Amino acid sequence: MKAPKLLFLSSILATLVIIASCGGKSGSEKSIELLNVSYDPTREFYVDVNRVFAADWKKQTGQELTIQQSHGGSGKQARSVIDGLEADVVTLALAGDIDVLESEAKLLPKDWQTKLPDNSSPYTSTIVFVVRKGNPKGVKDWGDLVNPGVGVITPNPKTSGGARWNYLAAWAWADKEFAKDESKVLDYMKRLFKNVPVLDTGARGSTTTFAQRGIGDVFLSWENEAYLIEKEFPGKTEIIYPSISILAEPPVAVVEKNAKKHGTYEVSEAYLKFLYTDEAQILAGNHFYRPRNPEIAKQFVDKLPALPLVTIDADFGGWATAQKNHFADGGTFDRIYQR
Amino acid sequence: MSKRRVIPGFGMSLGFSITWLSLIILIPLAALFIKAAGLGWEEWRELLGSPQVIAAAKLTFGASAAAATVSAVLGLLVTWVLVRYEFPGRRLLDAMIDLPFALPTAVAGITLCAIYAPNGWLGEILASLGIQAAYNWLGVFIALTFIGFPFVVRTLQPVMADMGKEIEEAAATLGAGRWTVFRRVVFPLLVPALITGFTLAFARAIGEYGSVIFISGNLPMKTEILPHLIIIQLEQYNYEAAAAIATGMLVVSFSLLFLINLLQRRIDWQNR
Numbered sequence: 001m002k003a004p005k006l007l008f009l010s011s012i013l014a015t016l017v018i019i020a021s022c023g024g025k026s027g028s029e030k031s032i033e034l035l036n037v038s039y040d041p042t043r044e045f046y047v048d049v050n051r052v053f054a055a056d057w058k059k060q061t062g063q064e065l066t067i068q069q070s071h072g073g074s075g076k077q078a079r080s081v082i083d084g085l086e087a088d089v090v091t092l093a094l095a096g097d098i099d100v101l102e103s104e105a106k107l108l109p110k111d112w113q114t115k116l117p118d119n120s121s122p123y124t125s126t127i128v129f130v131v132r133k134g135n136p137k138g139v140k141d142w143g144d145l146v147n148p149g150v151g152v153i154t155p156n157p158k159t160s161g162g163a164r165w166n167y168l169a170a171w172a173w174a175d176k177e178f179a180k181d182e183s184k185v186l187d188y189m190k191r192l193f194k195n196v197p198v199l200d201t202g203a204r205g206s207t208t209t210f211a212q213r214g215i216g217d218v219f220l221s222w223e224n225e226a227y228l229i230e231k232e233f234p235g236k237t238e239i240i241y242p243s244i245s246i247l248a249e250p251p252v253a254v255v256e257k258n259a260k261k262h263g264t265y266e267v268s269e270a271y272l273k274f275l276y277t278d279e280a281q282i283l284a285g286n287h288f289y290r291p292r293n294p295e296i297a298k299q300f301v302d303k304l305p306a307l308p309l310v311t312i313d314a315d316f317g318g319w320a321t322a323q324k325n326h327f328a329d330g331g332t333f334d335r336i337y338q339r
Numbered sequence: 340m341s342k343r344r345v346i347p348g349f350g351m352s353l354g355f356s357i358t359w360l361s362l363i364i365l366i367p368l369a370a371l372f373i374k375a376a377g378l379g380w381e382e383w384r385e386l387l388g389s390p391q392v393i394a395a396a397k398l399t400f401g402a403s404a405a406a407a408t409v410s411a412v413l414g415l416l417v418t419w420v421l422v423r424y425e426f427p428g429r430r431l432l433d434a435m436i437d438l439p440f441a442l443p444t445a446v447a448g449i450t451l452c453a454i455y456a457p458n459g460w461l462g463e464i465l466a467s468l469g470i471q472a473a474y475n476w477l478g479v480f481i482a483l484t485f486i487g488f489p490f491v492v493r494t495l496q497p498v499m500a501d502m503g504k505e506i507e508e509a510a511a512t513l514g515a516g517r518w519t520v521f522r523r524v525v526f527p528l529l530v531p532a533l534i535t536g537f538t539l540a541f542a543r544a545i546g547e548y549g550s551v552i553f554i555s556g557n558l559p560m561k562t563e564i565l566p567h568l569i570i571i572q573l574e575q576y577n578y579e580a581a582a583a584i585a586t587g588m589l590v591v592s593f594s595l596l597f598l599i600n601l602l603q604r605r606i607d608w609q610n611r
Contacts (some may be wrong), residue, residue, distance in 0.1 A: 009352030015362070075574040082576075100576055156557060158571045198474045198556040199501075201570070205553070214458040214472070328575060337559040338390060 015083035031064035037087035039074035072162030073202035077286040094162030096319035117291040121249035122275035142173035146191040151216035160204040169246040224288035247309040374582035403544035406483035414491025444549030474556030487540030494536035
């Protein structure tokens with residue numbers, strides 16, 4: 001009677017031990033590792049930044065620094081960090097996605113956005129139109145997007161950070177055009193999304209739909225992604241700057257709880273501060289992000305021209321409010337698809 | 340333990356099985372239900388009764404059932420060809436059936452989308468006929484057929500291979516025509532395996548996310564599938580709502596699968 005029971009229990013134990021032994025960590029003092037969790041279109045930019053910063057860090061401290069990058073939709077990345085992806089720093093598409101690291105998991109202090117200059121956003125971007133070569137549908141501004149027969153490509157604002165900027169930029173234009181008459185603005189948004197044949201889950205997915213599958217006439221895109229499309233598909237597309245757009249501030253932050261646990265707080269902070277140096281600002285410009293440093297921004301003004309930009313804080317009351325009014329269940333985005 | 344079992348190792352193997360099942364199925368499912376229980380009744384009703392969820396549920400279950408049905412019919416045909424005939428390239432064809440199992444579903448989705456998009460090979464032809472395949476419900480159906488198809492073939496294949504020609508020959512000697520032999524002798528023997536294959540394809544299709552997401556277009560109220568709504572809830576850090584939709588799906592799926600199982604038993608019993 002005893003033997004089978006013992007075997008029964010020990011088999012349970014054995015299974016658990018096997019599973020537990022699959023983990024394990026290794027490390028040494030001479031080398032140090034950093035994980036930067038970022039969003040989709042920053043991949044190429046951070047490859048450059050990491051190379052330069054790692055060399056600098058080695059010169060200063062003698063430590064061999066390896067920076068791992070993780071990219072994906074901004075919201076998804078934030079969720080991974082909440083669920084335990086041990087990022088030392090996050091560099092996401094919008095402040096709302098870093099706010100939740102505080103509200104959901106207390107991974108960093110509530111005032112994280114004041115830790116670094118310029119709302120912790122070392123570079124900015126905006127939303128532009130990408131159209132087919134020669135602009136056959138004559139799309140010049142937000143008002144043209146609702147013309148019949150114009151296919152508009154944007155990702156789903158519920159799943160994509162970039163798409164939220166698209167949505168709010170369109171809203172800002174309509175708000176001005178219709179003098180804050182909300183029913184008219186909603187009607188415009190409704191007609192705009194009637195022209196959207198595909199809602200991809202992320203910005204890169206929409207890029208593929210527009211550029212590779214040939215769907216749609218206008219692609220509402222991150223400015224830097226628009227230039228990437230031009231590079232990848234030369235002579236196929238044109239970039240159109242609308243009369244008004246939105247100042248997108250992709251912020252960066254040290255995930256303090258993780259960095260302190262890994263003993264990487266110092267290097268994480270230095271890494272993010274490095275983004276504000278002239279060297280990194282020029283890299284940002286080269287990758288079609290708008291440098292924060294006005295002197296360096298001037299060098300790129302041919303490529304990245306000035307245009308009137310609304311801001312999330314002044315025009316939409318900050319991310320928490322914008323999220324609640326527009327993108328949460330029952331918000332304006334849900335309403336334009338119902339009925 | 341008054342009775343000793345004839346086959347040794349019962350305690351140990353049961354121990355392994357229970358621990359393993361708990362770790363990979365029971366504990367995660369329990370966590371799902373606990374999470375879902377965080378919502379009140381009213382919230383449940385409102386969420387699961389919302390037009391968006393209902394539209395997505397119709398598409399998910401409808402397209403899954405349609406895809407599984409088509410997989411069952413075509414799977415029967417393909418299996419028949421693979422088992423009954425010898426021809427050059429049979430092995431290769433046989434191996435190809437498994438591809439949808441091995442291919443990452445995202446790759447399948449992107450590939451199907453490239454082919455069926457209006458500027459793709461087949462999409463172009465379909466578009467000239469006025470049929471929109473990708474970014475439409477049809478795209479969802481195509482993706483689900485692709486991933487469900489091998490389940491039918493692989494469940495039917497061994498049964499058909501074991502069947503032997505004797506009973507057919509016996510039926511023929513008793514004067515049955517070819518059609519009668521198939522309808523009255525062969526087909527009834529295949530039905531249980533066919534239902535199992537259908538069920539597997541159906542169940543797999545309901546939960547499928549990766550391949551559908553690229554081809555469906557994800558338009559709210561039109562081409563959104565339930566797993567995508569779950570992802571949308573997760574993106575909003577609304578874990579309870581995501582768990583509630585998942586639980587709803589699970590309950591409906593389980594009931595459907597249970598019914599199919601009952602049906603299968605009845606057929607089994609009638610065949611006896």
